[in-house]
Amino acid sequence: MIKFKNITVQTQDHLILDRVSFDIAQGEKVVFFGPSGSGKTTILMTLIGAAVPTMGTVWFDGEPLTVQSLPRLRQTMAFICQEPVLGAPGAREALLLPFSFRANRTRMPSEKQIQQVLDDLLLPSEILAKQTSVLSGGEKQRLAVARALLLEKTFFVLDEITSALDPQSRRAVLELFRQPELTLISVSHDPEWLTLCTRFFKVEEGRVTTQSKPPIFRETTV
Amino acid sequence: MQVMDISWWALAGMFCLLAVPIIILRWTGVPLLRQMLTATVRMTVQLVLVALYLEFIFRLNNIWVNSGWMLVMIVIANLNITRSAGLRLQRLFPFLLAGLAAGTLPVVGFFVCAAVQPEPFYDARYLIPISGMVLGNCLRANVIALERFYSAIRTNTKEYITYLSMGATLQEACRPYLRQALQASLAPTISTMATMGLVSLPGMMTGQILGGSSPMIAIKYQIAVMLAIFCATVITVFANIRFSQRAAFTPYGLLDPNIFSR
Numbered sequence: 178m179i180k181f182k183n184i185t186v187q188t189q190d191h192l193i194l195d196r197v198s199f200d201i202a203q204g205e206k207v208v209f210f211g212p213s214g215s216g217k218t219t220i221l222m223t224l225i226g227a228a229v230p231t232m233g234t235v236w237f238d239g240e241p242l243t244v245q246s247l248p249r250l251r252q253t254m255a256f257i258c259q260e261p262v263l264g265a266p267g268a269r270e271a272l273l274l275p276f277s278f279r280a281n282r283t284r285m286p287s288e289k290q291i292q293q294v295l296d297d298l299l300l301p302s303e304i305l306a307k308q309t310s311v312l313s314g315g316e317k318q319r320l321a322v323a324r325a326l327l328l329e330k331t332f333f334v335l336d337e338i339t340s341a342l343d344p345q346s347r348r349a350v351l352e353l354f355r356q357p358e359l360t361l362i363s364v365s366h367d368p369e370w371l372t373l374c375t376r377f378f379k380v381e382e383g384r385v386t387t388q389s390k391p392p393i394f395r396e397t398t399v
Numbered sequence: 400m401q402v403m404d405i406s407w408w409a410l411a412g413m414f415c416l417l418a419v420p421i422i423i424l425r426w427t428g429v430p431l432l433r434q435m436l437t438a439t440v441r442m443t444v445q446l447v448l449v450a451l452y453l454e455f456i457f458r459l460n461n462i463w464v465n466s467g468w469m470l471v472m473i474v475i476a477n478l479n480i481t482r483s484a485g486l487r488l489q490r491l492f493p494f495l496l497a498g499l500a501a502g503t504l505p506v507v508g509f510f511v512c513a514a515v516q517p518e519p520f521y522d523a524r525y526l527i528p529i530s531g532m533v534l535g536n537c538l539r540a541n542v543i544a545l546e547r548f549y550s551a552i553r554t555n556t557k558e559y560i561t562y563l564s565m566g567a568t569l570q571e572a573c574r575p576y577l578r579q580a581l582q583a584s585l586a587p588t589i590s591t592m593a594t595m596g597l598v599s600l601p602g603m604m605t606g607q608i609l610g611g612s613s614p615m616i617a618i619k620y621q622i623a624v625m626l627a628i629f630c631a632t633v634i635t636v637f638a639n640i641r642f643s644q645r646a647a648f649t650p651y652g653l654l655d656p657n658i659f660s661r
Binding site: 222225226227229244247251252254255256257258260261262264274275277278279280281324328334 | 555556557558560561562563564565566567568571575649650651652653
């Protein structure tokens with residue numbers, strides 16, 4: 178589904194990614210880990226077309242990622258970052274924001290679907306009446322996940338999304354992402370998140386190596 | 400009514416008033432003395448030159464000369480907008496020039512031809528000062544708007560990308576920043592309109608009254624000018640942002656960092 182072939186990302190004086198190659202098939206759940214500044218987020222950014230490689234090619238569904246195929250990739254995937262962007266003052270408005278875009282207007286979810294997703298993520302329905310500015314970090318993250326699920330996305334690019342969640346909400350999110358048809362490409366240092374993943378990539382100084390076993394993180398690094 | 404002229408000697412006397420701010424600035428140690436003196440000299444020289452060429456242009460009153468002069472004003476305003484907004488001239492100049500022209504020319508044209516209706520319609524006495532006032536106000540608003548718009552996208556890259564990843568088109572993803580830019584740039588004009596006559600007597604109106612017009616005529620002109628300024632500001636800000644997007648984003652829909660000059 179996604180293939181990085183010799184991807185190099187370089188700024189004027191800094192090599193961020195150095196000939197990175199990997200393949201990710203549909204339904205796989207992979208995690209990138211490593212010290213900060215090692216290039217993990219740049220991998221995700223390259224994947225969603227927010228960083229353009231200096232060298233190498235990103236492949237998506239057997240085709241090189243180009244200006245023409247990028248909108249299709251963006252339509253397929255959902256990107257959720259550590260401090261999720263809700264983009265609206267009200268929680269309901271934020272949840273339904275993507276459905277105001279022309280591409281999603283016909284997919285407006287029903288109240289029943291909204292309620293179901295909120296229940297799955299242990300979010301009370303009253304949250305929809307709140308302002309996003311008063312939501313906790315964990316509520317914001319779950320609302321961002323709810324939005325992606327309502328968009329019926331199957332391909333998720335996730336940057337430390339469990340960092341602000343309490344154990345119970347974390348388990349609820351993990352359960353939702355366990356579905357076999359979902360492809361997850363994530364950056365995380367959360368030991369519980371690693372139990373969900375099937376492949377582990379260590380990122381160090383812009384280079385990526387595959388590990389057969391999950392890394393062991395001490396609680397303090399979570 | 401006869402206009403009371405100010406003699407050159409009397410004007411020179413006005414410069415003596417500057418002694419007071421000079422003393423205050425020196426005493427407080429504010430390092431603005433040099434800039435203040437330079438600005439005063441520049442203002443005087445520029446305005447004397449303006450008077451000379453306006454007299455020439457008014458006497459000539461030729462459609463091509465007037466149009467040419469308007470074009471010069473638009474180009475200079477555009478150079479100023481691009482530089483002050485911290486954007487690279489080579490990349491954005493033609494797009495911003497088109498935006499500024501698209502917003503100011505129709506509004507000034509409507510004002511002069513439909514509201515004032517001078518004979519001939521290109522009468523420099525109306526066309527040039529009205530264009531100058533509209534452009535001068537658009538300039539300030541466009542600097543704020545362009546600076547806000549592009550720096551907001553630059554500092555909120557993840558937010559912008561999130562919109563794209565939710566299926567937004569480039570225009571849809573830019574809309575929150577366009578909204579912010581319009582709001583920030585229009586706020587000063589709206590508050591000026593709201594307090595006009597109460598807090599300040601506008602320059603044009605005062606000028607006309609000093610020039611011998613009745614206050615009612617002066618007010619009608621002022622209202623028309625404010626409406627023209629507001630409309631031209633909205634149109635130029637909107638057009639400049641929309642037009643400049645063509646050069647400011649990569650084909651991948653990302654903001655090109657090379658558009659910034661600083």
